[in-house]
Amino acid sequence: MGTTHLMVWMALVLIVGLVGLIIVRERYRPLLALLIVLANTALSAIPSILALTTGPQLGVFNIPHLVGDINIKIDSLSAWFILIINFTSITGVLYGSGYLKTYSHLKTNLELHWVFYILFHLSMVWVCMFDNGIAFLIAWELMSLSSLMLVIFEFQNKQTLKAGINYMVQMHLSVVLLTLGFILLYINTGSFNFEAIAQMSSNKNSIWIFVLLFCGFAIKAGFIPFHTWLPHAHPAAPSHVSGVMSGVIVKLGIYGIFRIIMYLRHDWLLFGEVILLLSVLTALYGIANAAVKYDFKQMLAYCTIENIGIIGIGLGIGLMGIGNGDKTMAVLGFSGALLHTLNHSLFKSLLFFGAGSVYQQTHTRNIERLGGLIKKMPVTAMMFLIGSMAIGGVPPFNGFVSEFIIYNGLFKGLLGFQGISQTILLVLTITGLVIVGGMSLITFTKTFGVIFLGNPRQELPHEPKEASFIMLLPQYLIVAAMLSVALVPQFFFSYANKVVSAAFAIESAGSAVSFAPMVQSIASVGKISMVFIVLMITIFGIRWLIVRKRHSVAYETWGCGYAAPVKKAQYSGQSFTRSFGLLFSFLKGKRTSERIQKEKLYPGQYSYSTHYIDILEEYFVAPLAKRLTFTLNYFQFIQNGQIQSYVLYGLFFIILVFLGTAFNLIY
Amino acid sequence: MVSLLLILLMSLFFTGFIIRTKSILSGRKGPGIFQPMRDIFRLWKKGSVYSTTTSFIFQIAPSAYFASVLMAVLMVPHGRNPGFISFDGDFIMFAYILAFGKFLMIVSALDTGSSFEGMGASREALFSMLVEPAFFILLGSFALFTGQTSFHDIFSTLHYGSQVSYLLGALASFVLVLIAMIENSRMPLDDPKTHLELTMIHEVMILDNSGFDLGTILYTTNLKFAMYGAIISNFFIGVLPYEISIPMFFIIQLGFAIAVGVIESFMARFRMGHNPQFVFILTSVSLLIFFGVLLVLGKFA
Numbered sequence: 001m002g003t004t005h006l007m008v009w010m011a012l013v014l015i016v017g018l019v020g021l022i023i024v025r026e027r028y029r030p031l032l033a034l035l036i037v038l039a040n041t042a043l044s045a046i047p048s049i050l051a052l053t054t055g056p057q058l059g060v061f062n063i064p065h066l067v068g069d070i071n072i073k074i075d076s077l078s079a080w081f082i083l084i085i086n087f088t089s090i091t092g093v094l095y096g097s098g099y100l101k102t103y104s105h106l107k108t109n110l111e112l113h114w115v116f117y118i119l120f121h122l123s124m125v126w127v128c129m130f131d132n133g134i135a136f137l138i139a140w141e142l143m144s145l146s147s148l149m150l151v152i153f154e155f156q157n158k159q160t161l162k163a164g165i166n167y168m169v170q171m172h173l174s175v176v177l178l179t180l181g182f183i184l185l186y187i188n189t190g191s192f193n194f195e196a197i198a199q200m201s202s203n204k205n206s207i208w209i210f211v212l213l214f215c216g217f218a219i220k221a222g223f224i225p226f227h228t229w230l231p232h233a234h235p236a237a238p239s240h241v242s243g244v245m246s247g248v249i250v251k252l253g254i255y256g257i258f259r260i261i262m263y264l265r266h267d268w269l270l271f272g273e274v275i276l277l278l279s280v281l282t283a284l285y286g287i288a289n290a291a292v293k294y295d296f297k298q299m300l301a302y303c304t305i306e307n308i309g310i311i312g313i314g315l316g317i318g319l320m321g322i323g324n325g326d327k328t329m330a331v332l333g334f335s336g337a338l339l340h341t342l343n344h345s346l347f348k349s350l351l352f353f354g355a356g357s358v359y360q361q362t363h364t365r366n367i368e369r370l371g372g373l374i375k376k377m378p379v380t381a382m383m384f385l386i387g388s389m390a391i392g393g394v395p396p397f398n399g400f401v402s403e404f405i406i407y408n409g410l411f412k413g414l415l416g417f418q419g420i421s422q423t424i425l426l427v428l429t430i431t432g433l434v435i436v437g438g439m440s441l442i443t444f445t446k447t448f449g450v451i452f453l454g455n456p457r458q459e460l461p462h463e464p465k466e467a468s469f470i471m472l473l474p475q476y477l478i479v480a481a482m483l484s485v486a487l488v489p490q491f492f493f494s495y496a497n498k499v500v501s502a503a504f505a506i507e508s509a510g511s512a513v514s515f516a517p518m519v520q521s522i523a524s525v526g527k528i529s530m531v532f533i534v535l536m537i538t539i540f541g542i543r544w545l546i547v548r549k550r551h552s553v554a555y556e557t558w559g560c561g562y563a564a565p566v567k568k569a570q571y572s573g574q575s576f577t578r579s580f581g582l583l584f585s586f587l588k589g590k591r592t593s594e595r596i597q598k599e600k601l602y603p604g605q606y607s608y609s610t611h612y613i614d615i616l617e618e619y620f621v622a623p624l625a626k627r628l629t630f631t632l633n634y635f636q637f638i639q640n641g642q643i644q645s646y647v648l649y650g651l652f653f654i655i656l657v658f659l660g661t662a663f664n665l666i667y
Numbered sequence: 668m669v670s671l672l673l674i675l676l677m678s679l680f681f682t683g684f685i686i687r688t689k690s691i692l693s694g695r696k697g698p699g700i701f702q703p704m705r706d707i708f709r710l711w712k713k714g715s716v717y718s719t720t721t722s723f724i725f726q727i728a729p730s731a732y733f734a735s736v737l738m739a740v741l742m743v744p745h746g747r748n749p750g751f752i753s754f755d756g757d758f759i760m761f762a763y764i765l766a767f768g769k770f771l772m773i774v775s776a777l778d779t780g781s782s783f784e785g786m787g788a789s790r791e792a793l794f795s796m797l798v799e800p801a802f803f804i805l806l807g808s809f810a811l812f813t814g815q816t817s818f819h820d821i822f823s824t825l826h827y828g829s830q831v832s833y834l835l836g837a838l839a840s841f842v843l844v845l846i847a848m849i850e851n852s853r854m855p856l857d858d859p860k861t862h863l864e865l866t867m868i869h870e871v872m873i874l875d876n877s878g879f880d881l882g883t884i885l886y887t888t889n890l891k892f893a894m895y896g897a898i899i900s901n902f903f904i905g906v907l908p909y910e911i912s913i914p915m916f917f918i919i920q921l922g923f924a925i926a927v928g929v930i931e932s933f934m935a936r937f938r939m940g941h942n943p944q945f946v947f948i949l950t951s952v953s954l955l956i957f958f959g960v961l962l963v964l965g966k967f968a
Contacts, residue, residue: 532735570785576788
């Protein structure tokens, strides 16, 4: 069965699903959605696995008269991303079917939710399959729109709707840039295919194509300063959607960047350095903002930006490696980026699912109102702890594996580069990555500690209880996948390696010898993680043997002699990061407090609050948008709300196209 | 293997030496060098008090902290003898495994729901974030200097050719001594002898730990000290034969312990607000080392 047939089958499954989801009763919808996602997973996973093991799967899909031949190509790079998409989407459906139970009273909201979900899943898979620019853009647009509909699930909420519109506008900015890039490509080479990029020689146009496409993909991926949609869209969306969005959809931006640099044939060093610099700044900016946020879903969104930065660092190193002719560095950089993509999709969806369970039980996203949840939701707490440690990059979890590979690439480059500017850039990158690691330690100790540990800080609307099995099941699956990456990294590394070798034509025959020590040191990371786990279990065992017969007393927390502790006196998230926020004062804290007026006789209640603002959004994106709307106001007469004039516009356009074709102006 | 045994041996009386130095300098009689270890043994025999607020995190954290430091110790080489674990890029894993223990200790401090312990946890998280770059730039510079990327390879190929490289070694040991001081929450940053919770960092984090767990934490601190001492000694041992390197190891560790004692006797703790600046100095000294390496390698051409 060829790839084209599979494509048709997927479309058929989608149509059956769309119809089916509308017909069946509401109770069975999650089940049907799961079945459809599974069916499409199977249909897309078969060629993907074939692509990873044997070679690229090609196909042509012909729509006569419209766009002609659409090239479908599943190479190992697409396969890598398709498999990630599939895994995360399945866990998303499982989690969502439990998560949405609390919303069962919102009939209208639920009506089309799963329809958009399956559309979302399939469009993401299609994005990875099309080689043709136009088909790619259509799939891309389908993905953006279906995810938009998923984000504005609670459309009654004004804040959600606002976040949705913000998301929509930014995604269309991305599409505009991509479309321009493809048009420029077509003008220069006469083809819309990605592969055509490779034919471009080094000139001004080719640089512009790269810049346009890179910016388009960077908006999706969330590189600064294009990141501003993320911190709004993620908190607004239901948790399973934010899990999938953060886990996968931003990764498709990375996929796009990967795809274009794969065909880059010149200026590697320059692009590598630019991407590296941008990525380090993105990582630092993302995590510094994440550390001070008290809305835990917003924190996770900023943390996604950080991880995109880390992936970008991998890409930058890879490009610099190619530019310098250092294959080992290139392989380490790119495969580190690929593995981090996989790892991040795993632990970020795990964290979002955990956050969703907390939100479902407590109805708040403010960590300062929570506390002590580990006693009520022990399993969720454990999963969140594992996710937090993995994202902080500490062994024996999977986050460390990819960061280790990226570090190795950096050190390899440090030893390999002759130029002083590159050496300094690489050392500063190492420093940046280390600081990012430290900051994520602060961020996640704060988040985990304040949400799950200590005493409850406020009365909750109802007693929280453990999440249901259907919501925990996907989390178990993810943890199993995470541990397999952590303990057998060489298996995943070898496939990532394969993807990189295929994409960048790094011949593996001659380099097998030089890669051996690399694979060995990565395998030893897995072994040491295993030894570490065994060592910890042994020490726990010894402790248990010694302590179990001792008598132990339960008593209140030591309050330095103060015998009436107040729950409000606990260390809060704000106070935990206060000195951090002061030190990095570029994240300006905005303090608003109501002053006591002089004419008042007695002081009344007054409030005091601290907010940290996203300076790029406040001082760069928002003013820019304001100026743009100011200019665009003059064109408001076009949108006047009269259907007649809209029909007229349509007529004008048709006549224009007709005349254009008649006089051979458009062809 | 050699280094593991040496570090374990040294950890038994390292803090004892510090306390002895301090007592001699302040003209007191002072306890013997084995007193800290005796205290720890006594704690190991005691029962415990657990706060009702705490969860299992509080109980597993001290042991996991100990396990992480022990794991890191396994990676430290001794001269020509590599550590138990040695591979390319092992010092990255060294730093991150230590971070694992730190993560759990910080979280376990928050587990008590106390206002003081959260404060200590917050400071510990901040300072360990700030000190990490110094360590990495230092190791990165030496990796560049020797062209190797593992502890053992870096130390065994380290040759001091010119005067500049001696200077690098001296600066490196200065940075490492201060990193060790910060990581173990000692004087310029944190005063282990202070009695006011508001001015503590590490001590306040473990206010609620008692009995076996407290003993484990205290022993882990000793072990960490000996581990950093071993790394410092590696800068000087090189590939010397054991009959010279082992005595040298003890002399350097002793010198390190005495240096810590002297610093603690003659210096006051910094104001908490000034600590970040101090830690940044370490990073800049590391950068100085890095530029020194570039100079030695002639990259400024």
